[in-house]
Amino acid sequence: MRIGVLTAGGDAPGLNAAIRAIGELAWRDGHEIIGVTNGWAGLAQEFTGVALRPEQLRGVVGRGGTLLGTARFDLDHPEGGREQVLAAIGEHLDALIAIGGDGTQRVSNWLAERGAPVIGVPKTLDNDLPGTDFCIGFDSAISFVSESLDRLHTTAASHHRVMVVETMGRSTGWVAALGGLAGGADLILIPEFPMAMSDVLEHIKRRRRAGLGYSIVVVAEGVNLETLGGVESGALSSEGVGGVRLASRGVGQFVAAQIEAEGDLEVRTTVLGHLQRSGSPTAYDRIWSTRVAAGAYEALIAGKFGTIPVVRDARVVLASLSTVAVGQRQVPREIYDLCAVFF
Ligand code: F6P
Numbered sequence: 237m238r239i240g241v242l243t244a245g246g247d248a249p250g251l252n253a254a255i256r257a258i259g260e261l262a263w264r265d266g267h268e269i270i271g272v273t274n275g276w277a278g279l280a281q282e283f284t285g286v287a288l289r290p291e292q293l294r295g296v297v298g299r300g301g302t303l304l305g306t307a308r309f310d311l312d313h314p315e316g317g318r319e320q321v322l323a324a325i326g327e328h329l330d331a332l333i334a335i336g337g338d339g340t341q342r343v344s345n346w347l348a349e350r351g352a353p354v355i356g357v358p359k360t361l362d363n364d365l366p367g368t369d370f371c372i373g374f375d376s377a378i379s380f381v382s383e384s385l386d387r388l389h390t391t392a393a394s395h396h397r398v399m400v401v402e403t404m405g406r407s408t409g410w411v412a413a414l415g416g417l418a419g420g421a422d423l424i425l426i427p428e429f430p431m432a433m434s435d436v437l438e439h440i441k442r443r444r445r446a447g448l449g450y451s452i453v454v455v456a457e458g459v460n461l462e463t464l465g466g467v468e469s470g471a472l473s474s475e476g477v478g479g480v481r482l483a484s485r486g487v488g489q490f491v492a493a494q495i496e497a498e499g500d501l502e503v504r505t506t507v508l509g510h511l512q513r514s515g516s517p518t519a520y521d522r523i524w525s526t527r528v529a530a531g532a533y534e535a536l537i538a539g540k541f542g543t544i545p546v547v548r549d550a551r552v553v554l555a556s557l558s559t560v561a562v563g564q565r566q567v568p569r570e571i572y573d574l575c576a577v578f579f
Pocket of ligand 1: 362457513
């Protein structure tokens with residue numbers, strides 16, 4: 237069989253571990269493995285599949301990014317991109333494994349509904365793909381956030397400052413909430429549980445009155461600016477193409493300015509940005525990326541197209557692509573309440 241594999245959307249640590257697993261398993265069983273470069277672009281434009289050999293897969297498990305390259309490629313503008321992908325799969329491949337987040341899996345589902353032999357693999361640093369406890373890259377991201385907060389504590393304490401830390405996360409607050417919980421944040425602002433600016437200020441002043449000399453405030457990039465007293469400048473997209481680039485909204489800077497305007501507090505802002513997506517994957521990301529990728533390969537060999545291996549209760553199980561291709565998984569109340577115990 238000619239098995240294609242691609243990575244689409246934003247990169248994330250753990251992608252190479254997944255590619256390696258699919259490639260090695262395919263080689264073991266005597267299949268040809270084709271790496272499609274730059275996500276959907278490699279199928280919608282000129283076909284850019286290259287045969288992967290085992291030696292290209294050695295030593296990549298600990299390497300961040302994706303050896304296939306990736307792209308945020310809009311298949312719907314101009315129209316017809318999806319049909320081109322469908323045709324390219326039929327012409328060049330016997331089956332395709334598409335590693336990506338919600339935008340990618342919506343396309344995978346669309347293709348599978350039209351009979352294409354496609355299987356998904358869950359990847360998003362935002363951790364908000366419905367129906368799975370694991371998404372490639374999330375653990376590496378929160379490990380970085382947690383380490384960053386550990387570091388920021390020392391300078392915040394020395395200067396008696398408020399440190400505002402902006403994290404990635406687009407429409408959900410998983411990175412801010414769990415990174416903040418692990419890193420000892422004193423307040424976490426996420427889209428799921430909006431807070432008024434007056435409550436943020438009151439919380440910081442209360443900490444001051446209680447003799448706590450500094451505060452670490454973690455803000456998810458996707459929090460609603462209007463709730464905080466700011467102005468929203470455009471529609472937010474779920475993943476990929478179109479909409480506002482969330483980091484450019486500057487929610488961290490905005491929150492910091494509001495706190496500083498109170499007059500008696502020194503405030504600094506750190507935007508963690510793409511550092512959250514860069515560098516080596518954690519051991520957890522390497523292991524589970526390998527496991528979901530192996531699950532995808534097994535599903536492919538069994539002919540179970542239109543599916544995606546997901547993690548539930550620490551086991552890899554197969555779900556229908558149609559179930560992950562809708563909406564976002566949000567941070568539940570009980571997790572946010574647990575974070576708030578430490579505010
Ligand atoms: O969707 C994953 C993500 O890392 C978001 O958290 C972030 O808003 C976005 O990608 C950044 O995308 P880009 O790399 O295109 O700037």
